[in-house]
Amino acid sequence: MVNIRSLDPSASPLDYFGSELRRLREEAGLNQEQLGDIVFCTASLIGQIETAKKVPTREFSERLDAALLTGGVFSRLVGLVLKSQLPTWFQPYADMEAKATYISTYQSQLVYGLLQTEEYARAVLSVENPGRLDEMVAARMERQRILEREHPPVLCVVLDEAVLYREIGGAEVMRNQLAHLLGFLDDPWIQVQILPFETGQHSAMMGSFTLLRFDDDPDLFYAESYDSGHMTANPQVIRERSVGYARLQASALSREDSAALIERVMEERYGHQPGPAVA
Numbered sequence: 001m002v003n004i005r006s007l008d009p010s011a012s013p014l015d016y017f018g019s020e021l022r023r024l025r026e027e028a029g030l031n032q033e034q035l036g037d038i039v040f041c042t043a044s045l046i047g048q049i050e051t052a053k054k055v056p057t058r059e060f061s062e063r064l065d066a067a068l069l070t071g072g073v074f075s076r077l078v079g080l081v082l083k084s085q086l087p088t089w090f091q092p093y094a095d096m097e098a099k100a101t102y103i104s105t106y107q108s109q110l111v112y113g114l115l116q117t118e119e120y121a122r123a124v125l126s127v128e129n130p131g132r133l134d135e136m137v138a139a140r141m142e143r144q145r146i147l148e149r150e151h152p153p154v155l156c157v158v159l160d161e162a163v164l165y166r167e168i169g170g171a172e173v174m175r176n177q178l179a180h181l182l183g184f185l186d187d188p189w190i191q192v193q194i195l196p197f198e199t200g201q202h203s204a205m206m207g208s209f210t211l212l213r214f215d216d217d218p219d220l221f222y223a224e225s226y227d228s229g230h231m232t233a234n235p236q237v238i239r240e241r242s243v244g245y246a247r248l249q250a251s252a253l254s255r256e257d258s259a260a261l262i263e264r265v266m267e268e269r270y271g272h273q274p275g276p277a278v279a
Contacts, residue, residue, distance in 0.1 A: 007052055013080040018052045020077065024068050025050075039063040055085060055135040058142065082142040085135040089228045096220055096231070098146050102213035104156040104245050106195075106204045109166060111177060112157050114144050115184070115192070120177040123169030147190070155190045158248050161197050164265045171270045178266040185259045193252035194261050202251055203244035211241055 009019040025035050025046070032050070033043035039060065048054035056064075061074035068074075086094055097103065097114075105112050110124060118141055125136045146153060167174055184190040195202065212220040218233040221241050253261060 007050075012052070013077065013084045014052045014055060017056060017074070017077050017081050018050045020073065021046070021064065022050045024070060024073070028068055035067065038067045055081060055138065057138055058082070079142060079145075082135075082139045085132070085139040087227075093222050093229050093231055094143060096212055096222075097143070097210075099214060099217075100153050100212040101215050102154045102156075103210065104213075105208070105210040106158045106160075106245065106248055107163060107208045108160045108204070109163060109208070110168070111159065111163060111181070113140055114147060114155065115157060115181060115190075116140065116144075117173070117177050117180050119173045120168055123173055152189050156193075156249070157191065158193045158195055158245075158252050160195050161261070164194070164262060165269065167270075175266055175270040178262050178270065181262055182259055182266075185255070191255055192258060192262075193249060193255060194258040195248060195252045196261070199251045203247045209241060211238070211245060 007015045007019045007022075009016045025032070028035075030038075031043075032046040036043045036046050040063070041060065045054065049056050049060075056074070056078055058075070058078050061078035064070065064074040065072050083091065083094060103114075110116075111120060113121070116124070118137060121140045122133065122137050125140065126133055129136045147155070164178065168177070181192055184192055207223065209221065209223040212222065214220075218235075219238045219242075220231055220233050221237050222229060222231045224230070252258065
């Protein structure tokens, strides 16, 4: 039987998406099975999304727009839906990350979220979110869309060398992730550097952190604990962490030497995976 559970469109972006899908489907004179046939999915999936029991993907949303001639309604809505799937404590940071014109980050254990492959992200997120894994992965991939803008933010990433050796998701996932990092070698707006073990003590021994810079707003410092994030615009903190980050970059390998190390680890530890030629 078709699920006709009523929704409160104001309850959440997901509820609003579901109510709009039902409304526009019915206006088009289609039942769930008919629409499912058009967008290559089951009637059950249509019903689950209409009743806010399942989160739509961007690809599904784009197919809906094409099928129902909505002018991009669902493609615009899905961004809000996916952002709402992020942990509540993380959403303020995601909002500011999306507005930043310059992002500089040091990561001690994991590849920065904006540069993760889907398989790597799935392995990372499966540890704490097995029941909502698809939604969380989709939300992380949605964050990466800021790098596809006509004017993307400048992104400077310093990864501890340990990130290359921490096997997340198995050898194949790591091969693909490291190859993905190599793919940014010629990107004018993205710089990836590796902080080698030989550096010893350094200015970020306390752990990972990110600095966000904006055109018209104060800079922000962000760091995470187990299940919370701390964000501040305190000028003294920004000053200290900015100097600390500059020292990290100076201690890290150059962009080209970093790529050479990534390629070497990829081949020696995880098996050969063709990547961009390194000068």
